[in-house]
Structures are given as structure tokens and as C-alpha cells.
Amino acid sequence: xxxxxxxxxxxxxxxxxxxxxxxxxxxxxxxxxxxxxxxxxxxxxxxxxxxxxxxxxxxxxxxxxxxxxxxxxxxxxxxxxxxxxxxxxxxxxxxxxxxxxxxxxxxxxxxxxxxxxxxxxxxxxxxxxxxxxxxxxxxxxxxxxxxxxxxxxxxxxxxxxxxxxxxxxxxxxxxxxxxxxxxxxxxxxxxxxxxxxxxxxxxxxxxxxxxxxxxxxxxxxxxxxxxxxxxxxxxxxxxxxxxxxxxxxxxxxxxxxxxxxxxxxxxxxxxxxxxxxxxxxxxxxxxxxxxxxxxxxxxxxxxxxxxxxxxxxxxxxxxxxxxxxxxxxxxxxxxxxxxxxx
Numbered sequence: 076x077x078x079x080x081x082x083x084x085x086x087x088x089x090x091x092x093x094x095x096x097x098x099x100x101x102x103x104x105x106x107x108x109x110x111x112x113x114x115x116x117x118x119x120x121x122x123x124x125x126x127x128x129x130x131x132x133x134x135x136x137x138x139x140x141x142x143x144x145x146x147x148x149x150x151x152x153x154x155x156x157x158x159x160x161x162x163x164x165x166x167x168x169x170x171x172x173x174x175x176x177x178x179x180x181x182x183x184x185x186x187x188x189x190x191x192x193x194x195x196x197x198x199x200x201x202x203x204x205x206x207x208x209x210x211x212x213x214x215x216x217x218x219x220x221x222x223x224x225x226x227x228x229x230x231x232x233x234x235x236x237x238x239x240x241x242x243x244x245x246x247x248x249x250x251x252x253x254x255x256x257x258x259x260x261x262x263x264x265x266x267x268x269x270x271x272x273x274x275x276x277x278x279x280x281x282x283x284x285x286x287x288x289x290x291x292x293x294x295x296x297x298x299x300x301x302x303x304x305x306x307x308x309x310x311x312x313x314x315x316x317x318x319x320x321x322x323x324x325x326x327x328x329x330x331x332x333x334x335x336x337x338x339x340x341x342x343x344x345x346x347x348x349x350x351x352x353x354x355x356x357x358x359x360x361x362x363x364x365x366x367x368x369x370x371x372x373x374x375x376x377x378x379x380x381x382x383x384x385x386x387x388x389x390x391x392x393x394x395x396x397x398x399x400x401x402x403x404x405x406x407x408x409x410x411x412x413x414x415x416x417x
Contacts, residue, residue, distance in 0.1 A: 121181055121358050125156040128184045128348070131170025131191060132253065133163045135282030137219060137299040141346040142186035144378050145216050148369030149362070159186075163279050166255035167191045168202060175204035179351040181358035185210065188345040190256045193401035197409050198255055207402075211354050212394040214366040215347040215387035217379055219299040220319040221261055221340070223332070224312045229294050234316050234335035237295075241271035250295035251276040251284035257344055257405060258284075261297035261318065263412040268337050288312065299344055301382040318342055325383060339411075341404050345387070347394050359391060 126149065130142045139161060146157040162170030171191045177183035185191075187210070195206035223234065229248075231237035241248050252258040254277045266273050276293050278284040281302055287293050289311055296303075300323065306312040307326060314329045318340040322331060332340040348366065350359060369375045370388040379386050387397075 121361055122153050122155045124182065125158055126153070126182050126184065128157060128159050128186055129170045129174050130159060130161045130186050131163065131167035132161065133280030133282055134161050135285075135302075136280045137301045137344075138186050138188075138190060138346065139282075140301050140382065141216050144375065144382075145186075145348065145366060145369065148372070148375050149365050152365040152368055153361075166253050168195070168199070168255075171195070171206065172202065172204050174349070174351060175209040177351050179211075179353035179355075181350060181354055181362065183351065184213065184362075185349045186346065187349050188215070188347045188398070189401045189405065190344070190346075192349065193345070193398050194256060194260075194405055194409075196402065197406045198414075207395075207398060209352050210349040211352050211359055212391040212398065213348040213350055213359055214363045214391065215345055215389055215394040215397060216366065216370070217346050217382075217384040217386055219301050219344045219346065219384045220317060220323075220342060221258070221297050221299055221344065222303050222307070222317045222323075222329075223265070223315045224288065224296050224298060224303050224306070225315060226288055226291050226294055227310070227313055228291055229313070231315065232313075234330075234332075234337060237315060238269045238271055241269070241273055245272035246274055248295060249274045249276050249293040250297065251278050251287060251293040252296065252298075253278050253280055253284070257341070258297050258299075260405065260408050260412060260414065261340065262295070263414050264340065264408050265297065265337060267412050268339065299384075301384050304383045323383065339408075341408060343401070345394075345397050345401055347387070347397075349394075363391060 128142045128146050130139045132138050142159045146159050150157040162173055167190060171185060174183055174185040192206045192210065195202060225231060231240050250262040250273055252262055258281060262275065281298055284296050285298065285302060288296050304325060307314045314326055316330055316332045316335040317323050318332045319342050322329060367388045370386045
């Protein structure tokens with residue numbers, strides 16, 4: 076049956092690397108249906124001690140925001156402290172590997188999704204772990220979207236203005252992002268689509284890049300709604316376009332990328348929790364129930380609404396399927412940019 080599911084998933088995809096990335100993901104999902112040989116399968120006493128959620132980026136970025144939101148919700152529902160630990164470095168690889176190699180007992184989790192699990196397999200050859208098969212998906216948390224933000228001092232009111240300005244000043248405008256994640260590729264994709272020469276400035280995380288954008292040290296970021304919306308609403312940054320299927324309700328005057336003439340931008344960024352592969356199925360199920368209960372609660376719903384993101388939830392299999400689809404979408408972006416991270 077697994078072979079049939081795999082064949083259906085990749086029949087339309089001619090990229091051999093995509094096939095190799097999809098099969099481990101489906102194998103990981105299938106593993107959830109059988110007891111693990113690496114640990115006890117009873118979750119009756121779980122959790123007996125604090126749970127750690129590893130965020131592989133600095134505090135203040137979108138991954139960190141999602142982790143702290145769901146951490147508070149899990150703590151109240153599981154009756155244990157849920158600690159969020161930022162382990163930045165190497166574009167997210169250090170923290171991600173720490174979870175991939177952790178004991179699969181449900182006490183060390185990764186706040187991942189598009190930014191690491193769907194992208195790393197396409198851009199890195201020697202990770203020391205598989206960004207999909209080394210993890211057991213627990214549940215999606217939310218879906219975000221990207222905006223093109225500029226410092227108010229940048230002489231551009233529209234995307235077309237920005238393109239003209241960049242072409243008249245090649246190499247002088249700067250955009251910032253952590254290297255090797257979706258915000259980096261979004262900027263490179265913009266450059267390819269518009270034929271502009273904009274300098275890339277690497278950062279350890281989204282938060283320091285936004286800080287430098289606010290301070291005028293860089294000119295542009297391509298960041299999620301969850302980290303930019305408040306800056307837009309309070310006038311600290313200018314939104315030139317949003318990479319979503321429709322305009323943001325909070326900024327109805329700001330066009331989508333497609334409306335601004337830049338087509339092909341991915342319109343979704345997923346965030347969710349994952350455990351090390353081999354984590355007992357009852358523990359995965361316990362965590363999944365708690366996450367879904369939290370996402371259905373008024374307090375979590377209100378927090379997500381303030382961020383402007385869409386709650387997702389669902390089963391571990393749902394999250395795994397979303398990551399495979401995200402890997403396919405962003406692989407296209409990576410191939411079109413021709414970018415090499417290593």
C-alpha cells in the first residue's frame with residue numbers, strides 16, 4: 076500500500092531528487108502506524124517532566140513566535156512546563172540536528188515546517204540527518220504568508236518603483252535574511268523575476284534582520300506577516316506587496332505580488348511541531364490531541380488572529396503531506412534562482 080501511495084505522490088514529478096525526498100517522508104508517516112522499537116509505547120504517564128521545544132533560529136522571528144504561542148497552550152493542557160529554547164546557527168541546521176539526534180521520548184520537539192524540513196533537503200548535501208525522515212510529524216500549527224517590506228526612507232511606493240530604483244542603482248540596495256531559508260530564497264527569486272541587482276546581507280535570524288531594516292542598515296526584507304504586520308500598521312515599515320493568493324484584509328491597499336507583476340511567488344509558509352523519528356506513537360497522538368485542542372480554543376484563536384496567520388492543526392499525516400508539497404513548491408523556486416548555499 077505504501078508503494079502505491081508513493082507512486083501517486085510522485086508520478087507527476089520528474090525530478091529524481093524530489094522523489095528521493097518524498098519517499099522518506101511517506102515512510103516516516105507510515106512508521107506512525109506501528110509501535111516504535113526505540114522506546115516504550117505507553118503514554119499513560121506522559122509527560123512526567125518539562126518538555127523542550129527547540130527553535131533553530133534566534134528569538135523574535137516567526138518560528139519563535141509560533142513556538143511560544145503553542146508552548147503556552149501545551150503547558151496548560153499537559154500539566155507540565157513547556158520550555159522554548161532558541162538554538163540558532165548555520166541557517167537553522169544546528170538546532171534542527173539537535174532534535175533529529177535527540178532521544179525519541181517526546182521531551183524534545185522541533186518547531187519546524189517550511190523553513191527547515193521542506194527546504195534543507197533541496198539545498199544541503201551533508202546535513203548529518205534527513206530533514207524529513209529523521210522526524211515524526213506531530214501537527215501543523217499555522218500557515219503564514221510573506222510580504223515585501225522596505226524601510227520608509229527607500230524611494231519607492233510600489234514594486235515597479237522599487238524595480239526601477241534598483242536598476243538605476245545596481246548593487247546599492249540591500250535585502251537581509253538568514254541564508255538558506257524561505258525568506259532568503261524569496262529575495263533571490265524577486266531578483267531573478269525582476270532582473271535586478273540587489274545585495275544579499277546574511278543574518279542569523281529574522282528578528283535581527285528586521286531590526287536592521289528599521290534602523291536603515293538594510294533596505295528590504297521578505298518576511299512573514301506574523302513578524303511584519305504590526306510594523307506596517309504602525310507605519311514603521313512600508314509594505315509594497317504581499318505574496319498571498321489575496322490581499323491581506325488588514326492592508327487592502329497593498330497588492331499581491333501577482334498584481335504587482337511578479338508571478339510565481341509561493342503563497343504559504345507552514346509552521347508545526349515535529350519529534351525525533353522513533354518517538355512512540357501514543358506520545359505523538361497525545362501531543363497531537365493537545366495541539367488541536369489548543370488551536371480550537373478561543374485564547375489561541377485570538378492570538379493567531381492578532382498575528383494574522385491561519386490556524387491549521389490536523390493529523391500527523393496531514394502535516395507530513397503538507398511538507399512534501401512545500402518541498403516541491405520551494406524546490407522550483409530554488410531551481411529558478413540557481414542559488415547555491417553551500
